[in-house]
Amino acid sequence: MMGVEKLAALRNLIAELDRALIAYSGGIDSTLVAKVAQDVLGDRAVAVTAVSPSLFPADLEDARIQAAAIGIRHELIETHELENPNYATNPVNRCYFCKSELHDRLRELAQAWGYDYVLDGVNADDLQDYRPGIAAAKERGVRSPLAEVGISKLEVRAIAKSLGLPWWNKPAQPCLSSRFPYGEEITLAKLQRVGHAEYYLRKQGWELCRVRSHGDTARIEVPQEQIADFVTMTDLEKLVNHFQSLGFTYVTLDLEGFRSGKLNAGIGRDPERGCRD
Numbered sequence: 001m002m003g004v005e006k007l008a009a010l011r012n013l014i015a016e017l018d019r020a021l022i023a024y025s026g027g028i029d030s031t032l033v034a035k036v037a038q039d040v041l042g043d044r045a046v047a048v049t050a051v052s053p054s055l056f057p058a059d060l061e062d063a064r065i066q067a068a069a070i071g072i073r074h075e076l077i078e079t080h081e082l083e084n085p086n087y088a089t090n091p092v093n094r095c096y097f098c099k100s101e102l103h104d105r106l107r108e109l110a111q112a113w114g115y116d117y118v119l120d121g122v123n124a125d126d127l128q129d130y131r132p133g134i135a136a137a138k139e140r141g142v143r144s145p146l147a148e149v150g151i152s153k154l155e156v157r158a159i160a161k162s163l164g165l166p167w168w169n170k171p172a173q174p175c176l177s178s179r180f181p182y183g184e185e186i187t188l189a190k191l192q193r194v195g196h197a198e199y200y201l202r203k204q205g206w207e208l209c210r211v212r213s214h215g216d217t218a219r220i221e222v223p224q225e226q227i228a229d230f231v232t233m234t235d236l237e238k239l240v241n242h243f244q245s246l247g248f249t250y251v252t253l254d255l256e257g258f259r260s261g262k263l264n265a266g267i268g269r270d271p272e273r274g275c276r277d
Contacts, residue, residue, distance in 0.1 A: 003155055003158050003159055003162070006149050006150065006151050006155060006159070007036075007159050007162075007163075009149045010036055010145055010146070010149045010151065010159075011036055011039070011040050013145050013148060013149060014033075014036055014037050014040050014041065014119075014145055015040045015041070017041075017116070017117045017119075017143075018041070018044065018116070019041065019044040019045070019114065019115045019116060019117070020037050020041060020044070020045050020046075020115060020117045020118070020119050021045075021046050021047075021048055021106060021109065021110045021113070021115040021117070021118050021119070022034045022037055022045065022046070022047045022048065022072075022118075022119045022120075022121075023048065023050075023102065023103070023106055023118060023119065023120045023121070023142070024047035024048060024049050024063065024067065024074070024121075025049065025050075025059070025063065025121065026049065026059050026060070026062045026063030026066055026067075027121060027170070027172065027173065028156055028157060028160055028165075028167055028168060028169075028170050029121030029122070029123055029146060029153075029156055030047075030120065030121030031066055031070070031121075031160070031165065031167060032121070032146070032156055032159060032160050032163075032165070033119055033120070033121050033145060033146060034047045034066075034067065034070055034072050035070050035072075035160075035163060035165060036145075037072065037119070038070050038071055038072040043073065045072055045073070046072070046073045046074075046075060046113070046115070047067050047072045047073065047074050047075070048074075048075045048076070048077055048106060048109065049063050049067075049074065049075070049076050049077075050076075050077055050078070050079040050102050050105070051076050051077065051078050051079070052078065052079045052080065052081060052082065053082055053176075053188050053191045053192065054081070054082070054098070054175040054176045054177045054186075054191055055175060055176070056173055056175075056176060056195055056198070056199075057195065057199070058199060058202065059173050060076075062167075062170075066165075066167060075109075077105055077106075077109065079098075079101050079102055079105055080101065081097060081098045081101040081102075082186065082187075082188060082191075084097050084101065087101075087177075087186070088185060088186050088187070089183075089185055089186075090177070090180055090181075090182055090183055090184055090185060090186050091182065091183075092132075092182050093132040094132075094177060094182070095131070095132045095133035095136075096132035096133060096135060096136045097136075098133060098136075098175070098177070099132075099133035099134075099136035099137050100136040100139075100140075103118065103136060103137050103140040103142055104140065106118050106142075107140055107141070117143055118140075118141070118142045118143070119142070119143050119144070119145055120137055120142050120143075120144050121144075121146060122134060122137070122144035122146060122147050123144075123146040123147055123151055123152060123153050123155075123156055124146065124147050124149075124150050124151055124152050125152045125153045126147065126153075127147055157169060171207060171208045172260065174260075176191045176194050176195050177191065179194045179210065179211060179212050179213050180194075180212075180213050181214065184213075184214075184215070189247075190213060193213070193246045193247050193248070194211050194213050194218075196246050197211040197218060197242075197243055197246055197248070198210070198211045200239075200242055200243075201220070201222075204234065204239075206222055206226070206230065208222065208223055208258060209221060209222050209258065210258060212254075216247075216248060216249040216250065217248065217249065217250040217251075217252060218243050218248040218250070218251050218252065219252045219253075219254050220251070220252065220253045220254065221254045221257065221258040221259070222253075222257065222258055223257055223258050224256065224257025224258070225257075226257075227253070227255065227257060230253070231253070239251065
């Protein structure tokens with residue numbers, strides 16, 4: 001099917017559900033699902049965003065702005081995955097425990113509010129990756145309309161653009177827990193430190209960046225083609241002082257450049273896949 005046909009199929013699929021609750025992170029995948037659900041179901045659709053220490057604070061504000069622009073009802077819930085040792089010890093299937101917490105909470109809300117279906121933003125490409133969070137969602141009966149219709153990540157962006165969504169090319173922003181190597185314990189203080197560090201870089205104009213945390217070392221990633229500009233345009237002394245004030249001892253720049261999931265490439269699994277969206 002072409003993009004127009006897949007959009008029509010997506011609309012038809014969601015229309016058949018009558019009422020739906022959307023697990024809405026503010027990423028482009030779940031935003032597209034929320035947009036179509038609002039268009040098709042109107043006030044019978046609700047978007048719900050989970051708030052926890054692993055959510056980048058600026059992403060919550062983005063989610064609010066986007067939901068308001070779409071016109072969909074938007075609710076917030078708190079999740080407490082960090083309290084689960086199975087999550088906090090950061091195993092390779094960490095996302096399973098995150099999504100288990102999320103969808104247990106969403107299922108409770110859906111039942112309380114009279115919604116028969118919970119939808120997520122998993123797309124067709126996601127099914128080809130190592131995604132322990134998908135298993136947790138499926139175990140709880142979550143529907144993935146993008147994947148069911150066969151919409152890929154590139155098609156998500158193309159359809160979002162055709163619908164006039166200004167966030168169609170928004171960079172992926174996985175949860176902050178993806179900044180730590182598997183096996184390194186995740187704590188509230190560490191999440192806050194990484195979040196503040198990345199926020200600092202974003203405020204300096206580096207929209208696509210990561211701060212990888214290796215114990216007391218911060219490893220900065222920006223796209224390879226931006227590395228030279230980063231070195232020449234950044235006040236490096238000020239940056240180092242700021243990062244050290246956050247609790248890092250060493251601050252480094254990855255000369256290979258940004259690549260999603262590179263932190264754990266050695267074990268062949270991408271910690272950024274499936275986080276939050």
